[in-house]
Amino acid sequence: MKIVPVVNINGLLVDIEDAKISVFDRGFLYGDSIYEVTRTYNRIPVLLDEHLDRLWYSAERLSIPMIHSRELIKNEINKTLVKLNQDDAYIRVIITRGEGEIGLDPNLSTNNNLIIITKHLKGYPSWWYEDGVTLITAQIMRNPKNATDPSIKSGNYLNNVMAMTEASKQKAFDAIMLNQQGFVTEGTCSNIWIIKDGVINTPPLHAGILDGITKQQLLKLIKERGLKASELNFTPDDIKNSDECFMSSSTREIVPVKSLDGVTIGTGKPGIITKQLMSLYKNSTRAMTVPK
Amino acid sequence: MKIVPVVNINGLLVDIEDAKISVFDRGFLYGDSIYEVTRTYNRIPVLLDEHLDRLWYSAERLSIPMIHSRELIKNEINKTLVKLNQDDAYIRVIITRGEGEIGLDPNLSTNNNLIIITKHLKGYPSWWYEDGVTLITAQIMRNPKNATDPSIKSGNYLNNVMAMTEASKQKAFDAIMLNQQGFVTEGTCSNIWIIKDGVINTPPLHAGILDGITKQQLLKLIKERGLKASELNFTPDDIKNSDECFMSSSTREIVPVKSLDGVTIGTGKPGIITKQLMSLYKNSTRAMTVPK
Numbered sequence: 001m002k003i004v005p006v007v008n009i010n011g012l013l014v015d016i017e018d019a020k021i022s023v024f025d026r027g028f029l030y031g032d033s034i035y036e037v038t039r040t041y042n043r044i045p046v047l048l049d050e051h052l053d054r055l056w057y058s059a060e061r062l063s064i065p066m067i068h069s070r071e072l073i074k075n076e077i078n079k080t081l082v083k084l085n086q087d088d089a090y091i092r093v094i095i096t097r098g099e100g101e102i103g104l105d106p107n108l109s110t111n112n113n114l115i116i117i118t119k120h121l122k123g124y125p126s127w128w129y130e131d132g133v134t135l136i137t138a139q140i141m142r143n144p145k146n147a148t149d150p151s152i153k154s155g156n157y158l159n160n161v162m163a164m165t166e167a168s169k170q171k172a173f174d175a176i177m178l179n180q181q182g183f184v185t186e187g188t189c190s191n192i193w194i195i196k197d198g199v200i201n202t203p204p205l206h207a208g209i210l211d212g213i214t215k216q217q218l219l220k221l222i223k224e225r226g227l228k229a230s231e232l233n234f235t236p237d238d239i240k241n242s243d244e245c246f247m248s249s250s251t252r253e254i255v256p257v258k259s260l261d262g263v264t265i266g267t268g269k270p271g272i273i274t275k276q277l278m279s280l281y282k283n284s285t286r287a288m289t290v291p292k
Numbered sequence: 293m294k295i296v297p298v299v300n301i302n303g304l305l306v307d308i309e310d311a312k313i314s315v316f317d318r319g320f321l322y323g324d325s326i327y328e329v330t331r332t333y334n335r336i337p338v339l340l341d342e343h344l345d346r347l348w349y350s351a352e353r354l355s356i357p358m359i360h361s362r363e364l365i366k367n368e369i370n371k372t373l374v375k376l377n378q379d380d381a382y383i384r385v386i387i388t389r390g391e392g393e394i395g396l397d398p399n400l401s402t403n404n405n406l407i408i409i410t411k412h413l414k415g416y417p418s419w420w421y422e423d424g425v426t427l428i429t430a431q432i433m434r435n436p437k438n439a440t441d442p443s444i445k446s447g448n449y450l451n452n453v454m455a456m457t458e459a460s461k462q463k464a465f466d467a468i469m470l471n472q473q474g475f476v477t478e479g480t481c482s483n484i485w486i487i488k489d490g491v492i493n494t495p496p497l498h499a500g501i502l503d504g505i506t507k508q509q510l511l512k513l514i515k516e517r518g519l520k521a522s523e524l525n526f527t528p529d530d531i532k533n534s535d536e537c538f539m540s541s542s543t544r545e546i547v548p549v550k551s552l553d554g555v556t557i558g559t560g561k562p563g564i565i566t567k568q569l570m571s572l573y574k575n576s577t578r579a580m581t582v583p584k
Contacts, residue, residue, distance in 0.1 A: 007315060020312035021320060023299060023386075023407050028313060030449035031323030062450070063457050092394070094315075102384070102409070104449065104456040104480050115315050117394070140439065144472065147435045148451045156448040157322035157396065158354070159440045164396040165355050180436065180472065188396050 005119035008080040019117075026109055027096030031155035034058035035094040038213070038250050039121055041289035042087055045077065046250065050213045055093065058152045064097055067112050076116055084118045090251060092117040096155070124252055129278070132258030132270050133173035133247075135187070137236045138163035142177040142185040145208040150185065153210060160188040174247070176236070176260070179208045183233040190249035191215040192257075194234060194242035195273050204231040214248040214281070221280050227273075236260060244271030253285070254278045297411035300372040311409075318401055319388030323447035326350040327386040330505070330542045331413055333581035334379055337369065338542065342505045347385065350444045356389055359404050368408055376410045382543060384409040388447070416544060421570070424550030424562050425465035425539075427479070429528045430455035434469040434477040437500040442477065445502060452480040466539070468528070468552070471500045475525040482541035483507040484549075486526060486534035487565050496523040506540040506573070513572050519565075528552060536563030545577070546570045 007019035027033035036051040045051075052070055059066050073093060081089055093116050100109030140162045143149070148156055159177075167175040167188070174187045184203055186192055191212040193202045200222055203209055222229040239245055243266045245257040254277055256270035270278075299311035319325035328343040337343075344362055351358050365385060373381060385408050392401030432454045435441070440448055451469075459467040459480070466479045476495055478484055483504040485494045492514055495501055514521040531537055535558045537549040546569055548562035562570075 009315070019315045021315050023301070023311045023313055023409060025320070026453075028317070028320045029447070030453055031447050032450060032453050062454065063461075090394075102382075102411075104453050105460050106453060106457050107460055117315060119394075141436070143435050143439045143451075144433065146433045146472075148440065148448075148454075152450075154450055155321070155323050156440075156450040158324060158444075158446055158448040159435075161318075161322055161324050161396050161398060162354065162440075165398050168397050168399055169355075180438075 003086065003120040005117060006080050006084040008076050008116040010114055011076060013080060013083050021096070021113065021115065022099045024099040024102065025096050025113060026098060026100070027094065027113070027155050029102065030104070031157070032106070033094055033096035033155035034062065034064065035092060035153055035155065037090070037092050039091065040081065040087070040089040041285060042291045043081060043089070044289040044291070045091055046285050046288060047213050047217060048074070048077070050216070051250070054153060054211070054213065055095065058154060059095065061149065061152045062154065063106060064095065064112065065110065066095070068095070068114050073114065076114065080116045080118045084120065086120045088121040088123070090119050090121045094155075121251070128173075128252070128255050130270070132256035132268070135257055135260045136167050136170050136172040136175050137261055138166050138175035138177050140166065140177070142179050142208055144180055145206065150208050150210055151205065164188040176239070178236070183207050183235060184239065185209045187247050190247040190252060190255070192239075193246050193248065194239055195244040195271060196238075196242045198273070199228045199230060200273065201230045201232055201234060203233060207233055212248060212250075214250050214253065217284065218248055218277065218281060221284055222277070225280065240265065242266065244274045246274045246277070254281055295378065295412040297409060298372050298376040299410075300368050300408040302406055303368060305372060305375050313388070313405060313407065314391050316391040316394065317388050317405060318390060318392070319386065319405070319447050321394065322396070323449070324398070325386055325388035325447035326354065326356065327384060327445055327447065329382070329384050331383065332373065332379070332381045333577060334583045335373060335381070336581040336583070337383055338577050338580060339505050339509060340366070340369070342508070343542070346445060346503070346505065347387065350446060351387065353441065353444045354446065355398060356387065356404065357402065358387070360387070360406050365406065368406065372408045372410045376412070378412045380413040380415070382411050382413045386447075413543070420465075420544070420547050422562070424548035424560070427549055427552045428459050428462050428464040428467050429553055430458050430467035430469050432458065432469070434471050434500055436472055437498065442500050442502055443497065456480045468531070470528070475499050475527060476531065477501045479539050482539040482544060482547070485538050485540065486531055487536040487563060488530075488534045490565070491520045491522060492565065493522045493524055493526060495525060499525055504540060506542050506545065509576065510540055510569065510573060513576055514569070517572065532557065534558065536566045538566045538569070546573055
């Protein structure tokens with residue numbers, strides 16, 4: 001039996017065919033919305049507070065007044081998860097600036113819409129984790145920090161969709177995007193990491209990236225373990241010359257990368273440190289989600 | 293009596309409260325959509341073919357396969373306008389990449405949604421045209437051409453919303469946005485023009501702008517009249533030092549600009565050439581929309 005997603009629109013749990021939003025909603029018209037995605041284990045959302053902190057950061061950056069309290073959003077997430085009734089779930093929380101007269105001025109709408117999408121998370125193909133995935137360098141550049149800042153998790157994801165389209169056309173798993181200076185920023189929906197001579201490195205915030213929750217958690221775990229981590233700019237060539245490479249995201253967690261633009265990275269298999277981090281991160285999320 | 297908008301969703305004319313789209317639509321999730329806006333006089337859309345040409349251009353740039361024919365879209369626009377039953381109407385045509393499994397890969401959905409929003413166009417405040425409007429220079433930069441190219445008219449309008457937010461906070465009418473080289477690109481929803489020593493100038497396409505239909509039509513009219521036009525880069529200082537300044541858009545047409553960042557432009561009143569162009573453009577749209 002197919003497990004259908006459960007959607008919550010402004011507090012109402014609705015069937016899939018009723019999970020609709022007005023065409024006058026600014027999220028639909030302009031991508032004038034913010035969102036967060038996380039997952040559950042044992043029905044408990046992973047690092048939810050950190051995700052909600054970032055939701056508030058995105059709102060502030062876009063001058064979206066948050067009319068829903070943190071407590072209300074948490075309660076609505078729980079209500080939606082109870083209805084979904086699955087141990088492993090995907091959770092997407094979307095806040096739009098709401099509906100009003102058509103026009104760019106944000107003052108035309110002040111009544112945010114809150115949408116929560118939950119669905120059963122079946123798990124991802126095991127080959128991603130066992131063999132590693134292939135990347136390409138996208139021709140399209142990442143939006144710069146001084147324009148549509150990638151640190152804001154918003155409904156404007158065309159930049160990433162266009163990079164993913166390039167990857168898809170080249171039968172690659174994903175694409176990395178460069179900034180105007182030619183430095184690596186991130187994948188289309190995950191942060192990127194390289195390991196060289198035992199040092200674990202990921203691009204700095206000022207490269208123009210999303211400040212990944214999984215990335216932050218990994219940096220913490222790496223430091224706790226006494227491993228060496230840095231946040232320094234690097235180029236696609238640095239990826240090709242690295243010993244190991246992987247991507248991190250809240251739903252996919254750590255995915256090893258075996259090649260970039262057809263060039264094999266390291267041994268072309270998930271590296272030793274990458275595997276250590278995969279198990280370290282897995283243990284940490286499981287520890288966070290032990291049922292009470 | 294308030295005239296309510298008429299919305300057409302995939303060929304169905306719906307009431308406002310039923311004008312809804314799935315929250316799984318990629319237009320809502322990612323701004324993965326394209327659109328065009330024009331207006332009617334005498335129930336006839338202005339420069340509709342030019343707008344549809346640009347819709348197809350945007351689709352091609354985003355690798356969105358157009359499953360609706362040009363003829364079908366025109367028929368649906370007409371059907372919607374007949375129901376609206378107004379001489380002066382606003383028309384917004386939106387194509388989204390449709391619905392599917394959540395994920396950036398465009399192959400997850402291949403069934404576009406077609407949404408047409410029409411509403412009565414009451415006309416804009418007369419002071420815009422008689423007194424001119426005030427602009428500011430936005431702190432936020434325009435997305436560059438090699439990232440989310442502004443020549444693609446898509447559902448990703450946060451860059452513009454953020455600039456408009458700055459204008460709104462400073463009680464200005466609109467904001468102009470600069471590119472990474474510091475040159476003027478455009479307003480948040482219109483092209484910008486300056487006139488100096490009789491030469492009418494607007495930024496070139498390579499500055500990173502939308503190739504405005506009204507802008508193209510104006511350039512044509514200017515050349516036909518034997519006036520001097522150019523498309524050359526300029527800076528905010530060039531605007532402040534110009535004799536006249538105005539903005540152009542399909543719905544607002546020509547709006548004179550009286551100041552930038554508090555600095556008066558020319559006499560601070562709509563200029564002579566600006567007024568000539570206003571009447572030239574007005575006559576041309578009226579000539580296009582004479583009822584048969």
